Amino acid sequence: MSTLTDPPKPKFRLSQLIYDTRYRSITIQFVALILIVLGLGWLATNTVTNLKALGKDFDFGFLSSAAGYDINQMLIPYDNQMSHGRAALVGILNTLLVAFLGCITATVIGVIVGVLRLSKNWVVSRLMSVYVEGFRNVPLLLWIILIFAIMTESMPQPRDFRGEVPEASMILGDHVAVTNRGIWIPRLGFTNSLSGNEAVVPAEGVPAVSQGGIDWAVLGIVLLLSIFAIRFVRNRASRIQEATGVRPTTWYQQILLLIVPTGIVALFLGMTVVEPFLKGFNFTEGTHLRNSLIALWIALSLYTGAFIAEIVRSGILAVSKGQSEAAFALGLRPNRTMNLVILPQAMRVIVPPLISQYLNLTKNSSLAIAVGYMDVRATLGGITINQTGRELEGMLLLGGFYLLLSLIISSVMNYYNNRTQLRER
Amino acid sequence: MSDTHAQTVAYVRDTMIAETAPPTTEVGVIKWLRENLFSGWMNTILTLASLYVIYWVVSGVGPMFTNSIWNAGSLSECREILALEGLTSHDGFCFGVLKDRWQQLIFGFYPNDAYWRPVLALLVFFVGLTPVLFDSAPRKLFLATAAAPFIMFMLLWGGSIWLPIVVGLGIVVGYVALTYLSPINGLVGTLGAIILPILFWLYLAGPIAGALTSIAPIGLEYVPSKDFGGFTLSVVIGIVAIILSLPLGILLALGRQSDLPIIKYSAVTFIEVIRGVPLIVWLFTASLLLNYFLPPGTNFDLMLRVIIMVTLFSAAYIAEVVRGGLAALPKGQYEGGDSLGLNYWQSMQLIILPQALKISIPGIVNTFIGLFKDTTLVLFIGLYDPIGLAGAIRASTDWNGIYWELFIFIGVMFFIFCFSMGRYSLYLEKKLQREHR
DSSP states (O other), X not given: OOOOOOOOOOOOOTTHHHHXXXXXXXXXXXXXXXXXXXXXXXXXXXXXXXXXXXXXXXXOGGGGSBOOOOOSOOSSOOOTTSBHHHHHHHHHHHHHHHHHHHHHHHHHHHHHHHHHHTOSOHHHHHHXXXXXXXXXXXXXXXXXXXXXXXXXXXSOXXXXXXXXXXXXXXXXXXXXXXXXXXXXXXXXXXXXXXXXXXXXXXXXXXXXXXXXXXXHHXXXXXXXXXXXXXXXXXXXXXXXXXXXXXXXXXXXXXHHHHHHHHHHHHHHHTEEEEOOEEETTEEESSEEEOHHHHHHHHHHXXXXXXXXXXXXXXXXXXXXXXXXXXXXXXXXXXXXXXXXIIHHHHHHHHHHHHHHHHHHHHHHXXXXXXXXXXXXXXXXIIIIHHHHOOHHXXXXXXXXXXXXXXXXXXXXXHHHHHHHSOOOO | OHHHHHHHOSOOOOSOOOOOOOXXXXXXXXXXXXXXXXXXXXXXXXXXXXXXXXHHHHHXXXXXXXXXXXXXXXXXXXXXXXXXXXXOTTSSOOTHHHHHHHHHHHHTTOOGGGTHHHHHHHHHHHHXXXXXXXXXXXXXXXXXXXXXXXXXXXXXXXXXTHHHHHHHHHHHHHHHHHHHHTTTOHHHHHHHHHHHHHHIIIIIHHHHHHHHHHHSOOEEOOOOGGGOBHHHHHHHHHHHHHHHHHHHHHHHHHHHTOSOHHHHHHHHHHHHHHHHSOHHHHHHIIIIIHHHXXXXXXXXXHXXXXXXXXXXXXXXXXXXXXXXXXXXXXXXXXXXXXXXXXXXXXHIIIIIHHHHHHHHHHHHHHHHHHHHHHGGGGGGGTOBOHHHHHHHHHHSSTTTTOOHHHHHHHHHHHHHHHHHHHXXXXXXXXXXXXXXX
């Protein structure tokens, strides 16, 4: 028997780099890499040349120099002697604030509208369709500017609240003042603050009430602990139910746990409501929500709410009818059917696009520029750039901030997707 | 036996009751109302609440429309007319502003005597679009589709007629190169079809167009980009970016799904970076920073920069939508293509993309709608879109303080554009539906 020999290996020819699929991918990638590197290099050389021509350098040192401009809405202490970096941080917090508020209201609106749009009630479902189509098909910018215009042009001036027979009056039982300079709402303050003498300058006849950052932190921690305790109670109930088949009644324990500790701490800190009132030409005390914040918040919520409504609707429709029928056949009550069968399946469809809507809302909050809301684009990407002439660095940081935010959100989404994905063979 | 019954039951009917109509509550409108609007207290409350909302809106806005004033040169004049009728400024809209300024809102600063040009360009666009949108249109219209971009460019910007013609010749050059070089060698043919037109455009097109213009100076009055405004600007940016972003988006999606790591990761980086940053930041980049990245001394049109940025932005979004479509296809489709011996581009073109794009139609159209709405953002870098012009009108002495009328007009215009795009996508989805027929 003759041994089989390997067929003679064809010698590697240069043309294989183009015609042989085994090698072609390497050629393509090599060419692509060269082109990309050349392209990036070209951009970089141009940038260096241009910067040199303008006599500029590439330096982030401006972040620590004094900003010199005021910001009209700040969540952390800031004045114009602080650095550009601090100003950027104030802007970032403002962006996050409006994004956070917007996400909450948009979700509430979206869920309600999405469910109502599926209602068998013809009038309601049509009305909701009008809302959804109306907001989805008109630019967000138009809504922001329109709401801002309504706020500034149609609302009464603070002086209209004055006099024996005022032309305007505060609404919601004299607690909220809607004026053309913004909305004043009551705020919560602490008379017995932990930080002690940090109290804001009291108005005449008003006891000293602290804004109390540290008090809020304490309250938050207590609330968080209560929530953990509630989860513990629930888990225990589930364990007992699994062991004995009878679920102990825990609702009153849960409510007590939620209310009592926080309530006690709040009482101890002397939490009071500080009402806004007219003083001089304007309202003082309370919390001042500027028109820019209101317009941005309402417009973002209504606009994104319309998109979320569609997501919720499609999510609910995506759960096949057999699922709810099967749950009823098993004898589950409608409530539990919703909680245990429909929602978990609908959530899998709803959550990923919902999160990307949150991301969109956050990015859309950069339209704050239309109403002069001091978000990160306005501080870091606006005034700071104009004052220091550092367009390149400023825009890089601004882009980097948004990019980081979206990467964080999308990694949360990927985590969720991986956890809830249907496990198929 | 009937007597038996007579002992046990008091009365037994032995004749049929005459047929009667069903109770009024169980037929027609009343039944529908009861079942749809007033079934249960919750539903009743909802119905009443919505009816109240509708009543509130209609009773509030209706009179404002019926009392609206169309013939007024300024807001104060309009208010005077309203006051003559015994109405306050809250009782009627002053649509006089639209009559006074509609040309500005629609055409921006386009020369007055040339308004027919954007209108005609839009018509040309629709003629070119017909064969793409509707199968039933005659196939010969595709010739119009090919010519449409050049005619539209000519109409909108004007200038010498020879420039678009010579640029169009570049494509012919590419085609000729492809037909004559391919028989020699496939690769040479492809490269030739790409490189020769570029060389032609770079080095020959300008002189040829210049020479032709000097021989036969035919053309339309040149309109610079800065004169574009209003809906003309939005529609031009929107249409150009839509047309350019679809192929780019598909290429990016293919890149992202590619087996070649370098291609894949460059596509991923590009898509994620573009999507992660708001459009407004990109627009500022275009207006503030682009000069840094280009060779010293280059300076080109702001509108062109905007179009490039908007195109790249929506291409990244389309890429993600198309990627979803590609991922949704069963693996067998890809393997089927391979087993038929098709190469990558053939199998993409014949098997994968037709199915993937069909799945992604709603997403793609939604991206287009988003893009069209986003064209309003150009106002922040100094271009006058309708909202920017509304701001200018509100700042003028005549119309200071007006807003509802302008925003209603702009909103309705955008609504018409976007809503019809959405409806077309629904129609297309239904038409292409192949399952459950």
